[in-house]
Amino acid sequence: MNSVEIANELKELLNGGNINVQLSVPQLAEKATSRGEAMLTVDGAVRAETGKYTGRSPKDKYMVEEESTKDKIDWGKVNQPISSEVFDNLYVKVVKYLKERDELFVFKGFAGADKDSQLSIQVINEYAWHNLFAHQLFIRPTAEELTSHVADFTVISAPNFKADPAIDGTASETFIIVSLEKKIILIGGTEYAGEIKKSIFGIMNYLLPQQGILSMHCSANVGEAGDVALFFGLSGTGKTTLSADPERKLIGDDEHGWSDNGVFNIEGGCYAKTINLSAEKEPEIYNAIRFGSVLENVAVDPETRVCDYDDGSLTENTRVAYPIQFIENIVDPSVAGHPKTIIFLTADAFGVLPPISKLTKEQAMYHFLSGFTSKLAGTERGVTEPEPVFSTCFGSPFLPLPATVYAEMLGQKIDEHGAQVYLVNTGWTGGEYGTGSRMKLSYTRTMVRAAIDGQLADVETIQDSVFGLNIPTAVEGVPTEVLNPRDAWADKAAYDAKASELAGLFNENFKKFSNVSEAITKLGGPLK
Ligand SMILES: Nc1ncnc2c1ncn2[C@@H]1O[C@H](COP(=O)(O)OP(=O)(O)O)[C@@H](O)[C@H]1O
Ligand SMILES: C=C(OP(=O)(O)O)C(=O)O
Numbered sequence: 001m002n003s004v005e006i007a008n009e010l011k012e013l014l015n016g017g018n019i020n021v022q023l024s025v026p027q028l029a030e031k032a033t034s035r036g037e038a039m040l041t042v043d044g045a046v047r048a049e050t051g052k053y054t055g056r057s058p059k060d061k062y063m064v065e066e067e068s069t070k071d072k073i074d075w076g077k078v079n080q081p082i083s084s085e086v087f088d089n090l091y092v093k094v095v096k097y098l099k100e101r102d103e104l105f106v107f108k109g110f111a112g113a114d115k116d117s118q119l120s121i122q123v124i125n126e127y128a129w130h131n132l133f134a135h136q137l138f139i140r141p142t143a144e145e146l147t148s149h150v151a152d153f154t155v156i157s158a159p160n161f162k163a164d165p166a167i168d169g170t171a172s173e174t175f176i177i178v179s180l181e182k183k184i185i186l187i188g189g190t191e192y193a194g195e196i197k198k199s200i201f202g203i204m205n206y207l208l209p210q211q212g213i214l215s216m217h218c219s220a221n222v223g224e225a226g227d228v229a230l231f232f233g234l235s236g237t238g239k240t241t242l243s244a245d246p247e248r249k250l251i252g253d254d255e256h257g258w259s260d261n262g263v264f265n266i267e268g269g270c271y272a273k274t275i276n277l278s279a280e281k282e283p284e285i286y287n288a289i290r291f292g293s294v295l296e297n298v299a300v301d302p303e304t305r306v307c308d309y310d311d312g313s314l315t316e317n318t319r320v321a322y323p324i325q326f327i328e329n330i331v332d333p334s335v336a337g338h339p340k341t342i343i344f345l346t347a348d349a350f351g352v353l354p355p356i357s358k359l360t361k362e363q364a365m366y367h368f369l370s371g372f373t374s375k376l377a378g379t380e381r382g383v384t385e386p387e388p389v390f391s392t393c394f395g396s397p398f399l400p401l402p403a404t405v406y407a408e409m410l411g412q413k414i415d416e417h418g419a420q421v422y423l424v425n426t427g428w429t430g431g432e433y434g435t436g437s438r439m440k441l442s443y444t445r446t447m448v449r450a451a452i453d454g455q456l457a458d459v460e461t462i463q464d465s466v467f468g469l470n471i472p473t474a475v476e477g478v479p480t481e482v483l484n485p486r487d488a489w490a491d492k493a494a495y496d497a498k499a500s501e502l503a504g505l506f507n508e509n510f511k512k513f514s515n516v517s518e519a520i521t522k523l524g525g526p527l528k
């Protein structure tokens with residue numbers, strides 16, 4: 001099928017009698033509950049379960065191999081190629097399937113808060129609750145913007161349509177297929193709402209760098225003085241949690257662009273984890289759970305409709321989605337200046353990386369390319385306990401272009417704006433996962449605030465002997481034995497063995513970056 005035929009099919013679908021366009025939040029909440037997709041909780045949130053798929057399914061994600069884009073894509077395990085024929089065939093089937101539904105839901109809006117690079121999008125959903133999710137997570141148009149809205153990219157989500165791998169050419173019943181040329185993202189077989197938002201992120205990660213704008217998997221906030229901080233990190237490392245800070249205005253919790261104007265949020269909402277959520281530890285997020293919020297796989301009492309955030313029986317990856325305006329202290333619209341502080345978050349389940357260290361320029365580039373963390377249970381299918389992972393730019397599942405494209409842009413921007421980079425381990429301390437414990441959130445918050453406030457600018461540091469990281473010898477409010485990970489372990493020999501094991505993994509992983517400068521390779525990584 002050519003683009004015109006694809007567009008005509010889409011037009012026909014959107015002109016169908018079963019289409020609900022731009023329903024309001026109460027209308028969508030009503031639809032979601034009356035259609036039996038979800039229930040209302042005592043706090044007024046819409047709460048849904050997603051069945052078998054409670055996290056992203058990276059193995060079922062594909063990019064269509066197309067003439068106009070194929071030379072730019074970094075093909076491999078993340079960007080798995082699939083043919084136009086497979087896409088066209090599934091597209092026709094999904095559209096037919098959707099035409100046959102009683103009702104469909106369409107959200108029109110935007111990705112990217114900076115008007116200069118904003119993308120017009122629409123999301124077509126089989127489920128009302130998914131449409132509510134899209135409404136809250138993307139940027140909502142004003143009434144005026146809506147009248148002239150023409151979508152550039154379209155997400156089509158048909159969770160109950162299942163592919164037949166033998167006939168349809170997919171690996172399983174589930175598929176997330178991106179056609180950059182036809183500007184369509186086709187999602188089937190999964191109800192996990194996160195696929196919807198991350199698929200648009202993938203598009204922005206393709207489009208923005210080609211306009212000279214760095215796209216980033218990070219959260220961002222800004223202080224009274226206009227000092228912007230970025231928090232890069234893979235899932236579960238603390239982007240959402242640490243960026244919600246009553247003393248700083250939130251710019252966004254997950255996806256940003258950095259242009260010559262400064263940083264901007266790509267989204268219009270947040271998608272926070274709710275496992276073990278408490279009002280004491282994370283009041284901003286806790287208070288964002290209210291009418292209009294969407295809860296995913298959170299345990300709830302069927303009668304009282306009280307939620308139990310400590311219950312991970314459906315998944316560890318329980319979530320709440322809400323518009324950013326549900327957070328008390330925000331910048332609206334979500335745009336700000338250039339970052340002064342950049343924090344790389346890692347959740348090290350080996351328990352050997354320091355809770356905070358100051359990175360040199362070479363170390364910053366090395367760690368950005370390495371993108372080390374431990375994948376925590378839940379966000380991706382099949383991960384049940386922490387496993388070490390190297391994910392370039394702290395976001396490789398979402399990056400269509402080669403990692404070096406993003407890394408070089410970040411390097412230039414750090415130089416240009418003189419940003420200081422820190423590595424913060426929000427993972428384990430005093431031992432590895434199983435024997436040690438997770439770093440106390442209150443300590444991490446104190447260390448992060450110290451970094452952002454400039455308290456660590458001239459602080460005395462000592463260099464750790466394995467990774468060469470410069471660790472502050474004192475941070476006010478944090479016990480000194482916590483700062484140096486070796487001190488936090490009772491068994492020093494065990495620490496040394498674990499640290500050198502992790503250093504080995506870093507070295508092994510970095511071999512693939514044969515084309516980065518010698519300075520980064522030599523000065524950025526472990527000392528041996
Ligand atoms: N020291 C810590 N720093 C940050 N988060 C922590 C810490 N200890 C526990 N957590 C928990 O880890 C999770 C971090 O998740 P989140 O902020 O949603 O990550 P991301 O947005 O990067 O995916 C939250 O559930 C938070 O409560
Ligand atoms: C929603 C996700 O991102 P994060 O965990 O970074 O919030 C995800 O990876 O599915």
Ligand SMILES: [Mn+2]
Pocket residue numbers: 236239240241253254271272273
């Ligand atoms: Mn998050």
